[in-house]
Amino acid sequence: MMTNLRYLFFLGCTIPYRVSSYEISARKVLSKLDVELIEMSDFNCCGLPVDPADHEMMVALAARNLCLAEQQGLNIITLCTGCATTLRKVNRMLKENKEMKSRINEYLKEIDMEFKGTIETKHSIQAFKEDLGLDRIRQAIQRPLSGLKVAEHCGCHLLRPTKVAGYDDPEDPAVLKSLIELTGAECVDYPDEPECCGYTVIGIDEKVALQLSREKLRHVKMAGAEALITVCPSCHLMFDVQQSRIERMFKEKFELPVLHYPQLLGLALGFAPEELSFNDLRVDPSRILEIVKEI
Amino acid sequence: MMHQTEDSIDVKPLRIDPSFKREVMKEDGGETLKVCFQCGTCTSSCPTARFSDSYRPRTILRMAQLGIREKTLSSPTLWLCTACFTCTDRCPQGVEVANVLRVLRNLAVREGEVPRIYSELASNICGTGYAYRIPEQREKKRSELGLPPLPRTQLEKVGKLIDLVGGTRLIRSRRNP
Numbered sequence: 001m002m003t004n005l006r007y008l009f010f011l012g013c014t015i016p017y018r019v020s021s022y023e024i025s026a027r028k029v030l031s032k033l034d035v036e037l038i039e040m041s042d043f044n045c046c047g048l049p050v051d052p053a054d055h056e057m058m059v060a061l062a063a064r065n066l067c068l069a070e071q072q073g074l075n076i077i078t079l080c081t082g083c084a085t086t087l088r089k090v091n092r093m094l095k096e097n098k099e100m101k102s103r104i105n106e107y108l109k110e111i112d113m114e115f116k117g118t119i120e121t122k123h124s125i126q127a128f129k130e131d132l133g134l135d136r137i138r139q140a141i142q143r144p145l146s147g148l149k150v151a152e153h154c155g156c157h158l159l160r161p162t163k164v165a166g167y168d169d170p171e172d173p174a175v176l177k178s179l180i181e182l183t184g185a186e187c188v189d190y191p192d193e194p195e196c197c198g199y200t201v202i203g204i205d206e207k208v209a210l211q212l213s214r215e216k217l218r219h220v221k222m223a224g225a226e227a228l229i230t231v232c233p234s235c236h237l238m239f240d241v242q243q244s245r246i247e248r249m250f251k252e253k254f255e256l257p258v259l260h261y262p263q264l265l266g267l268a269l270g271f272a273p274e275e276l277s278f279n280d281l282r283v284d285p286s287r288i289l290e291i292v293k294e295i
Numbered sequence: 296m297m298h299q300t301e302d303s304i305d306v307k308p309l310r311i312d313p314s315f316k317r318e319v320m321k322e323d324g325g326e327t328l329k330v331c332f333q334c335g336t337c338t339s340s341c342p343t344a345r346f347s348d349s350y351r352p353r354t355i356l357r358m359a360q361l362g363i364r365e366k367t368l369s370s371p372t373l374w375l376c377t378a379c380f381t382c383t384d385r386c387p388q389g390v391e392v393a394n395v396l397r398v399l400r401n402l403a404v405r406e407g408e409v410p411r412i413y414s415e416l417a418s419n420i421c422g423t424g425y426a427y428r429i430p431e432q433r434e435k436k437r438s439e440l441g442l443p444p445l446p447r448t449q450l451e452k453v454g455k456l457i458d459l460v461g462g463t464r465l466i467r468s469r470r471n472p
Binding site: 006011012017020024027039041042043044045049050051052053055056057060061067093100107108110120128160161162169188192195196198199200201203204205207212249277 | 302309322323324342343346347350375376377379380381382383384393397398400401404409410412413416417419423424426427429433434436437440441442443445446447448449452453454455456457459460462464465
């Protein structure tokens with residue numbers, strides 16, 4: 001019998017702001033897999049949103065979160081790829097770069113904190129692979145989703161920069177695929193799989209951002225996938241919430257349901273769609289649910 | 296361009312600041328600017344470059360190497376990097392392309408070039424702890440959905456930290472649309 005896993009849960013900003021369905025489904029699935037989430041009561045934004053404008057502010061914000069986790073002696077788990085890569089990157093920079101560490105600790109001292117470098121941070125997908133293990137998830141499957149054809153979108157920050165992520169090949173990602181396949185669903189390949197969703201520049205140039213999402217939706221659709229699986233709230237916003245706008249803007253129909261990975265896994269674990277917040281999705285997922293019902 | 300005088304119509308050579316590359320290279324993440332040999336792998340790998348007429352990472356790096364400081368830092372296209380890090384991962388020369396571009400944007404901010412979105416994000420973080428202003432209704436709905444209450448950030452601590460690193464500069468400057 002393996003011991004239960006415990007993590008400090010870093011919620012981030014985008015999920016409570018607009019993507020509750022991801023949080024709801026993830027909490028259900030993690031609890032079913034005996035992963036315990038400890039609430040992080042005093043976190044602040046990971047820092048990534050302001051990095052383009054002020055790197056030092058990003059590092060300081062991330063460092064404060066890392067210190068909070070160190071105080072509780074727990075490793076961090078996140079659902080957002082942006083939070084994941086930022087906390088991981090800063091954790092690593094501060095552990096390796098003594099000069100930076102002492103500079104940041106000077107700031108932190110003023111708010112009675114000190115970065116020590118005693119914890120790790122992981123995206124849930126990395127934790128699934130490395131901590132929970134595929135076998136343990138496979139054993140919990142109650143309703144294999146065979147007959148369902150989906151495609152994956154990892155999102156840039158799950159995989160890049162490789163120096164920071166390092167547990168999958170960004171040019172040919174396999175981790176999320178293997179996690180999808182153990183639900184019984186087929187995960188199809190499509191061109192330019194690791195490409196960006198465009199979210200990070202939507203506040204600067206909407207057209208460029210939406211063109212990026214449109215291209216991905218086209219590729220996924222052409223590959224014959226019945227749904228796209230995401231593991232990041234921002235990517236999900238681009239493909240699900242923005243999909244109808246993209247359709248209007250480019251006069252092109254996709255009608256492609258976009259699920260959070262925990263929603264897909266949750267179905268296979270035996271949860272009902274309502275429990276996994278399927279009703280919160282903008283693109284109607286009923287065709288997928290029909291296929292699942294027939295299984 | 297709004298206030299053109301006769302003088303400014305004259306064709307002038309681009310202003311060159313040969314020390315600009317050093318300014319970039321001394322920032323965290325800017326160190327590798329000097330080893331870029333202009334192969335163009337970054338631009339050909341860049342998702343934005345496929346859809347933008349003007350955004351070319353290779354060009355921006357060359358301009359920075361040459362010391363075309365003002366034009367580089369004031370260029371709106373500087374802000375079109377999606378931070379996907381494909382350029383960094385693929386650079387055969389080990390240039391931290393995305394980091395160098397980020398350093399350039401950071402330097403632009405110090406010159407007062409701040410796209411409004413970043414002032415807003417910084418001000419939200421300062422005021423709420425979150426990058427977005429989460430509507431009260433959303434917070435209330437959490438309990439209906441069976442979710443725990445939204446964590447509350449100790450704002451005086453975060454505010455102090457932002458102040459210490461000089462992040463308030465971002466919040467104050469809301470000049471650009």
